[in-house]
Amino acid sequence: MAEKSSGRKVVIAISGASGSVYAQQLIEKLLSIGDQWSELSVVMSTNARMVWATELPGHPLPESPVRVYAPNDFNAPFASGSGNYDTMVIVPCSMGTLGRIAGGISNDLTTRAADVILKERRKLICVARETPYNLVHIRNMETVTLAGGIICPATPSFYSLPKDINELVGTVVDRIIDLAGFSFNSYRWGR
DSSP states (O other): OOOOOOOOEEEEEEOSSSOHHHHHHHHHHHHHTGGGOSEEEEEEOHHHHHHHHHHSTTOOOOOTTOEEEOTTOTTSGGGSGGGOOOEEEEEEEOHHHHHHHHTTOOOSHHHHHHHHHHHTTOEEEEEEOOSSOOHHHHHHHHHHHHTTOEEOOOOOOOTTOOOSHHHHHHHHHHHHHHHHTOOOOOOOTTO
16 A cells, blocks of 8 residues: 555444445545545444445455444544544445434444534535435434535436446445545546
8 A cells, every 4th residue: 555645534434224335335445545544444333233244245344454443432533523533424324323413412433423523624424325215314414414514325326337236336435535535536427
């Protein structure tokens, strides 16, 4: 891996919603551009571990250089604004997680870290994974958006003519990487 040239610190939170492949591919792509960040941390809920094992059997989380934290480890550096993490992606983001963030409830490391990111006016990207949305979901998305977060539904695009499920997932992951402000070679409309 290339030497780290950026001080960017990124945390990826994985909730128990279906869609572990989005998190897996995001981690893989961020590892491929490792010169653009200095720290990459992951926190998974207990349900996320079960969903990951169901959806991605035989595919464990990457170990080094990714740092994985327990869901209630409030000593993790991104549980405080002084940890200087500038980007948090919750992928997939369950509606329960989104609702707790919207309500200001910091009952685990994911929701505490999201609260920190929002209060510090840093970048929070919630990759919502639910369909259909009810009014409570929509209002929670509005609340998080008004607080400075970005709602990025896990809605793939088709104009790049994806050939398989991985390319289809990649249309969402590439959008997340763009929203996070990283440079990554991906399909661009009109080019």
